[in-house]
Amino acid sequence: MDKDHERARWKVGWAVPARAAGGTARAAALSVDERREIARKAVKARWAKHLPQATHEGVIRFGDIEVEVAVLGDGQRLVTQNGFMVGLGRIRTGKGHRYFRARTNLPGFLTVQNLKPFVTEDLAALASQIEFRTKQGLKTFGYAANFLPKVCELFERAQHAGVLKDNQRNIAKCARTIAEQLRRSGTMRLIDEATGYRDLGKQMCGCLAALSDF
Structure with a gap:
């Protein structure tokens, strides 16, 4: 009996759909490491579905500096990690916890000895x-x-104290540019303008105020 005939007889005998049987055969051909990696990705995908999601996204421009921002479904305003790193003149973008040091949540470039105070x-x-x-x-x-x-305030204080190293001066320059505009306009307001987000609570208050005038 040839292999194709035997495979077809097995599928009919056990009432296994051809597509399912094919998937079973492919799974059986995978190595242990390959099956483990597929399972890991499936768990990660299911877990990611439960993360909060951005409803609004945008970019704040501080002269030549661009900072990516977002607003989550619950109204929480964020600066993306990529926007944070690039905005402060860091060439490499963030890759999650890879840029973090042990026993601290601070990005690695903020944990150097001269900035700790x-x-x-x-x-x-x-x-x-x-x-x-x-x-x-x-x-x-x-x-x-x-x-x-x-x-930004950290780098301003460190610069005034005269403790910055040469490789930190560009970050301080970017931080000063960003800080000046944030002080003038406010962080939340700039994020809302960049993303087109309008707080529903503020809208309701505005509507109620308008109605009270009648």
Whole structure:
């Protein structure tokens, strides 16, 4: 009996659809490592579905500097990790926890010895990455909106203290440009304008105020 005939008889005898049988055969041909990797990706995909998702996305421009931002479904404003890194003049973009040091949530470039005295409790509390999905469904990372101005303040203080190294001066320059505009316009307002987000709560308050005039 040839192999094709035997395979067809097996599928009919066990009432297994041809497509399912084919999938079973392919799975059986995979190595243990290949099956483990497929299972890992499936779990990761299911887990990612439960992450908060951005409903609005945009870019804030600070002169030649561009910072990617987003607003989640619950109204939380974020600076994307990529926007944070590139906006401060970091050539490499962030890759999740790879850029973090042990026992701290701070990005690695903020944990160097000469900057440690300028890391406040407020800044450290805002440093935790927030995992979310983009509007396209891709998993990525971000920071609370107030983290960016806090980091800018850190570099301003370090520069005034005269402790910056040569490779930190470009970051300080970017931070100064960003900080000046954030102080003028406010971080939340700039994110809302860049993303086109309108807080429903504010809209309701405006409508109620208008109605009270009648």
